Amino acid sequence: MSKKMRIKRGDTVQVITGAREDKGKRGEVIRVMPKENRIVVQGVNMRKKHQRQFQAEGRTMNPGIIEFEGSFDISNVMLVCPKCNQTTRVGVRRDEDGLPFRVCRSCGEDID
Ligand SMILES: [Zn+2]
8 A cells, every 4th residue: 555545535634744833733634635645634734815806606705815725745744543542653454355444553443
């Protein structure tokens, strides 16, 4: 199993390296971009975008500043195990049908 598959959408991760304001933050993975090796995590790497006035569904949206999460390198985070609540490396085992599943290296429990 590739490293990319070790973190999935919906996982909780903790930022281990990166911008000071983000270090240590935990959040839910809202997007995984395997080709780029990048992820988007709720509340992490917040960016601002200036929005011009525009029309949407017949309504005029006011201009302003929109905050959104920017993507960053997947290696900046560690998975938070849903069982033991620790940051952990992810192991991979195979079930009796040969299908891989993820295992917490800290507590040994299945993650999926
Ligand atoms: Zn665990």
